[in-house]
Amino acid sequence: MGGERSDIVTAARLSVAPMMDWTDPACRGFHRLLSRRALLYTEMVTAPAVIHGDRARLLDFDATQHPLALQLGGSEPAQLAEATRIGADWGYDEINLNVGCPSDRVQSGCFGAVLMTRPELVAECVSAMIAASPVEITVKCRIGVDEQDPEAVLPDFLRRMRDAGIRRIAIHARKAWLQGLSPRENREIPPLDYPLVHRMKAEFPDLHLSVNGGIASLAQVREHLGAMDGVMVGRAAYHQPWDILGEADRLWGETPPFADxxxxxxxxxxxxxxxxxxxxxxxxxxxxxxxxxxxxxxxxxxxxxxxxxxxxxxxxxxxxxxxxxxxxxxxxxx
Incomplete structure (x- = not known):
């Protein structure tokens, strides 16, 4: 069974981002060994795959991996609601909607970062997911896409999410360029705008906001926690797992599981x-x-x-x- 909301919100102080081909069950088992406290995410799974695919292969996990969130991809409210219900029944502590992935496959399916251009549809999706779920629904987004002005787009998006019932959002502090950049380039080339994300926390004090993107050390995590509720680390947690997760439990005032x-x-x-x-x-x-x-x-x-x-x-x-x-x-x- 999943944990209570207070437990997962506490865990969200530091989370490991959902990463395709990386954050599979074996990876998460290793990361959980290093940190008892950090919130872990699955790879993104599309709502149709959850509904029609091999659920055991897609959704099974070891109970030791709690607290654990399932990330879904999709843009059809009824589908997402059904996939959410399945995921919650499977025992996940949180269901997260992907509004940040810039891959071609995601764009052609009208989900991921392209949904930043359709915030009203995202609001419909999360409303349907919330209605279907006994566990918390969250969102992971970008600060904008293509020629959008993040200063205008991001606060409007957060306001719509809040109005739809969302209370926790992870923000990748880069734009996604859907034309002209590969998914890998989208993780590295668009400039990071941490100050904008920090200002969003000041503007939306009632939302639990995590910052994501380019964070490469536990020292940087601590620095961001001075302004944010949480920090989501991606590639650094994968490529330098000890540096990020080996000492991570100190963020909760606890002794890490291992000395080295x-x-x-x-x-x-x-x-x-x-x-x-x-x-x-x-x-x-x-x-x-x-x-x-x-x-x-x-x-x-x-x-x-x-x-x-x-x-x-x-x-x-x-x-x-x-x-x-x-x-x-x-x-x-x-």
């Missing part, structure tokens, strides 16, 4: 062994762990051993041998 990344890697070994015993492959987990020792002695050897060996391991014994060899790289004396 070597200890965390050791704690992952029995989980990996259990995954292998169930027929899983080593790389399904370790591909998410390549950055665990980012900037530390042995990091290159750790990455090399896992990158070269994980996909070639043919049985549990050889897979664990690859993992142990990788771990030896970071345990070797300097």
């Amino acid at each position: 990344p070597v200890e965390a890697a050791g704690a992952m070994r029995p989980r990996i062994a259990a995954h292998l015993a169930q027929g899983g492959r080593l790389h399904q987990i370790t591909r998410h762990m390549l950055g665990l020792f980012h900037g530390r002695p042995g990091a290159r050897g750790w990455r090399r051993r896992l990158s070269e060996g994980a996909s070639r391991a043919t049985d549990s014994a050889s897979a664990l041998a690859v993992y142990d060899a990788a771990l030896a790289e970071v345990m070797a004396p300097a």
Whole structure:
């Protein structure tokens, strides 16, 4: 079962952004090991896929991953309401609507960032989702798209969301350029406008607002928390998981689960062994762990051993041998 709203709002002080091909169940299990408190998100799943697809494959998760949010993509209120109901019944603590993804596939389906141009439709969607859901509905958006003026568009969007019943929103502090930039470029090229997002918190004190985009350290997280209710970290949490999540629980005044990344890697070994015993492959987990020792002695050897060996391991014994060899790289004396 999902947690109470107070629990998930507290968790939203720091969240790991939904990221396609990255924040799958194996990734989330690893991230939860590093932080007991951070709010985790699934990859985006489209509403039609939830309704008509293989729900077990798309929605199953380990109960240890709470607090956990399901991110949906879509623009049809009735579909989103049905997918929301399914997601809530599956045990997610929050259902989030994607109004920020700039990919071509998302645009052609009329969801994601293109919905910033149709705020009235987004309001209809979230109203239908709220009516269908016993858990909180949230939104992740951009500050605007293409030639829109974020100074005008963003406050209008937030006002419409509030009027529709939304109380928590994560704002990626960049525009999305739907023509001319790839999804990757949209995560890097449009300039960040943190001051605008900070001003939105001052203008909408009744909304719980998180800032997202370009945040690369726990020090930056703390700085943004001086102005915002929450911070959502994406690529840095994935590529430098220890730097972001290894110390994250201190944001809640708690001692982190592990003293160092070597200890965390050791704690992952029995989980990996259990995954292998169930027929899983080593790389399904370790591909998410390549950055665990980012900037530390042995990091290159750790990455090399896992990158070269994980996909070639043919049985549990050889897979664990690859993992142990990788771990030896970071345990070797300097």
